[in-house]
Amino acid sequence: MTEKLSALKAEVEKELDELSDDLIDLGKRIFDNPELKFEEYRAMEWLTEKLEEEGFSVERGVGGMDTAFIGRCPKGGDGPTVAFLSEYDALPGLGHACGHNLIAAIGLGAGLGLCSVMDRLDGQLMVIGTPAEEGGGGKVNLIDAGVFDEVDVAMMVHPSDRTLVGRGSLGVQELKFDFYGEAAHASSQPEEGINALDAVIATFNNVNALREHIKESSRIHGIITDGGEKPNIVPEHASAYFYVRAAEPEDLEELLEKVKNCARAGSLATGTELEIDEEGHGYQPMHPNPVLADLVKENFEALGEEVEDYEGGMGSTDMGDVSQKVPAVHPYVRIANEDTPGHSKAFAEASNSDMGYTAMLVAAKAIAMAGVDVLGDEENYRRIVETFREG
Numbered sequence: 001m002t003e004k005l006s007a008l009k010a011e012v013e014k015e016l017d018e019l020s021d022d023l024i025d026l027g028k029r030i031f032d033n034p035e036l037k038f039e040e041y042r043a044m045e046w047l048t049e050k051l052e053e054e055g056f057s058v059e060r061g062v063g064g065m066d067t068a069f070i071g072r073c074p075k076g077g078d079g080p081t082v083a084f085l086s087e088y089d090a091l092p093g094l095g096h097a098c099g100h101n102l103i104a105a106i107g108l109g110a111g112l113g114l115c116s117v118m119d120r121l122d123g124q125l126m127v128i129g130t131p132a133e134e135g136g137g138g139k140v141n142l143i144d145a146g147v148f149d150e151v152d153v154a155m156m157v158h159p160s161d162r163t164l165v166g167r168g169s170l171g172v173q174e175l176k177f178d179f180y181g182e183a184a185h186a187s188s189q190p191e192e193g194i195n196a197l198d199a200v201i202a203t204f205n206n207v208n209a210l211r212e213h214i215k216e217s218s219r220i221h222g223i224i225t226d227g228g229e230k231p232n233i234v235p236e237h238a239s240a241y242f243y244v245r246a247a248e249p250e251d252l253e254e255l256l257e258k259v260k261n262c263a264r265a266g267s268l269a270t271g272t273e274l275e276i277d278e279e280g281h282g283y284q285p286m287h288p289n290p291v292l293a294d295l296v297k298e299n300f301e302a303l304g305e306e307v308e309d310y311e312g313g314m315g316s317t318d319m320g321d322v323s324q325k326v327p328a329v330h331p332y333v334r335i336a337n338e339d340t341p342g343h344s345k346a347f348a349e350a351s352n353s354d355m356g357y358t359a360m361l362v363a364a365k366a367i368a369m370a371g372v373d374v375l376g377d378e379e380n381y382r383r384i385v386e387t388f389r390e391g
Contacts (some may be wrong), residue, residue: 005376008117009299009369016109016365023105023364024357026050030101031352033049034090037132040067043088043101044129047071047108051127056114063145065138068149069129073115079123080152080381082371084110085319087133087156090153097348098134099159099335102360106157106333114371123375126151130318137281139318148325153292153374153384157320157363159351160332161340164310166288167332170219170245171252172316173282177203177263180273183236189390193234197227200238203265207242210258216312218255245316247285265313274287283316286330287323287391291383292370296331299369303362305333315342327388329370333363 016023030043044067048058051071059070086107087100096102111127118125128147132138142148179200184193207220214220222242228235242257246252260276267274297307319330336350350356373380 005372008372008376012113012368012372013119013365016361016368019109019112020361022050023109023361025107026108027101027357027360028352030088030104034095035088036078036092037089037134037136037138038065038067040088040131043067043104044069047086047088047104047129050082050108051111054115054232056111056115056127063142063147065132065141067129068142071127073111073113073118073125075115075118076124077118077122079121079283079375080376081124081126082114083126083128083151083152083154084367085139085154085156085322086127086129088129089132089134089136091134091343094345095249095348096351097343097345099347099351099356100133102159102335102351102356103156105360105371106364106367109361110155110368110371113364113368115285117372121372122374125374133318135281137283137318139320140283143321143325145245148322151236151326154322154326154328155296155367155370157367158280158330158332159335159356159359161334161336161338162308162310163300163305163332163334165293165300165307165329165331166290167310168247168286168288168314169283169320169330170217170247170314170316171249171283171285171320172243172245173252173256173278174280175242175244175256175259176239176280177242178237178239178275178277179267179270181236181270184234186232186234186238190234194236196238196272196383199270199272199274200224200227200240202269203240203263206262206265210262214255215246215251217247218251219243220255220259222302234379251285252285283318285326287328287385287388289323289327289329289384291380291387292327292329293331295314295370295373295380296329296366299366299373300362301332302369303365305362305366311388327384333359335359
């Protein structure tokens with residue numbers, strides 16, 4: 001690393017140290033005012049107001065979503081565009097039990113930190129507000145609207161119980177099955193009925209038989225959303241709701257068809273009619289970029305953060321779709337004791353803790369410094385793009 005890049009990174013660190021109180025305050029305000037997907041009006045306003053205060057030009061309501069935004073640093077050159085992404089939606093009933101209040105501040109902080117040195121880098125900088133990660137697919141909407149056509153490299157950091165850089169994500173698609181039968185008195189005339197609940201139960205049994213024959217990283221999990229009204233009425237309608245996940249796009253497509261066949265078999269066996277709905281949210285798996293990941297890892301470690309190797313289960317995120325579009329990285333930063341599960345009350349508490357806000361600042365510094373590496377070294381950027389194109 002050249003003396004110039006080292007000096008620029010030191011300036012980024014200093015800028016973020018000076019902004020730390022503002023970023024912590026923002027994280028706390030978003031935590032105290034949780035907003036569900038597509039309803040994050042206060043969070044969006046607080047983020048964009050700070051960007052404008054720091055000289056960014058801001059466009060609100062992008063991608064057809066009221067709570068999405070783009071902030072553009074006023075300084076820069078003709079080189080590639082780096083984007084830092086902020087999420088800020090909460091979970092129903094649990095608030096910020098996924099730490100999106102911290103993700104919001106990390107993206108903002110990284111943008112403000114890198115913008116402070118953009119007059120000496122060749123490129124452009126954007127901060128993109130991405131609503132509705134929790135089941136709404138805000139980033140997918142932004143991709144479809146062409147927002148990421150402007151982006152060359154995308155970065156964000158997610159809270160976790162470990163600091164990880166190379167961890168990927170699973171692709172996911174939701175499936176909804178509706179079975180239609182015939183109602184009848186379950187005791188006096190059961191032979192006149194066609195039991196839609198039996199079709200749902202058969203579907204679950206078929207899925208359970210399928211589990212032995214799927215890849216280790218794949219996942220199928222579902223719930224019954226309608227099982228009838230009363231025990232003495234043969235259910236004329238029943239429904240089930242599944243998430244199907246896999247590590248590769250082609251594996252996801254194959255597994256989806258198998259799960260649909262499980263429902264078709266349940267329908268055939270029971271004589272019910274079946275409707276399949278797969279129009280709900282679906283996310284692509286992460287397309288890893290080892291070159292970009294190594295740059296982020298080096299900066300985490302330079303800040304004193306221990307980056308772990310990790311083998312284990314993965315969730316899903318619409319950042320996977322971004323990574324299929326442009327080179328991207330989605331590392332994790334430790335905010336809680338090991339084995340604290342995400343989407344839990346304990347993780348929500350960690351998202352509003354001193355440990356959480358300390359990690360937030362480290363993460364903002366790490367990706368802002370990686371931005372210096374991308375925009376300040378043409379060879380780094382060339383290798384990132386080459387790796388992305390090689391697949």
